[in-house]
Amino acid sequence: MRGKGFTLIEVVSSLVIIGITLVAVVGMFSIGNRAYINPELGKEKVIAYNLLQRKMEEVRAQDFVNINDESNYVYDDFLDYTLDTDVTDLSLDLKIVKRIDVTITWTNAFGDIVTEAIATKITDWERENAKEEKTTGKGETRREEKRPKKEKKDDDDDDDDDD
Numbered sequence: 001m002r003g004k005g006f007t008l009i010e011v012v013s014s015l016v017i018i019g020i021t022l023v024a025v026v027g028m029f030s031i032g033n034r035a036y037i038n039p040e041l042g043k044e045k046v047i048a049y050n051l052l053q054r055k056m057e058e059v060r061a062q063d064f065v066n067i068n069d070e071s072n073y074v075y076d077d078f079l080d081y082t083l084d085t086d087v088t089d090l091s092l093d094l095k096i097v098k099r100i101d102v103t104i105t106w107t108n109a110f111g112d113i114v115t116e117a118i119a120t121k122i123t124d125w126e127r128e129n130a131k132e133e134k135t136t137g138k139g140e141t142r143r144e145e146k147r148p149k150k151e152k153k154d155d156d157d158d159d160d161d162d163d
Helices: 008-037 040-059 156-162
Strands: 068-074 078-089 097-107 113-123 133-135 141-143
Touching: 008 078, 040 068, 040 078, 040 097
Parallel strands: none
Antiparallel strands: 068 078, 078 097, 097 113, 133 141
């Protein structure tokens, strides 16, 4: 005779599902709680991304041919952060495209080593296809831009004024 109720397999499987769900939920709370307890973690990440962007802008401001790898760069005001710049030439013979990877590494408030990175590609296409530059007698450089010629209006358009 079978009574109303749950079998042992049903009870065990539902306990396993509830256990897995609780572990995931508690894990999410511990990660959120970790950042809440120590707001320094968020501050560190903001500093890291700002330093990454700062370094990338410095690299992009350099002359294209002078962009090279750089290791263990440290800003004086942020000694805990180490930046590495990796430059890869992507254009085989033309040498007009480079991939720039900037990586930052630091030790966070919990003693964990954290690494973040950004990457971009830059081109020296402007140098290869530069517009003609002419130098004036005073040593100043002036660019000549080719502009389309304006078409002259025909006098035939003014026939409406004869009335």
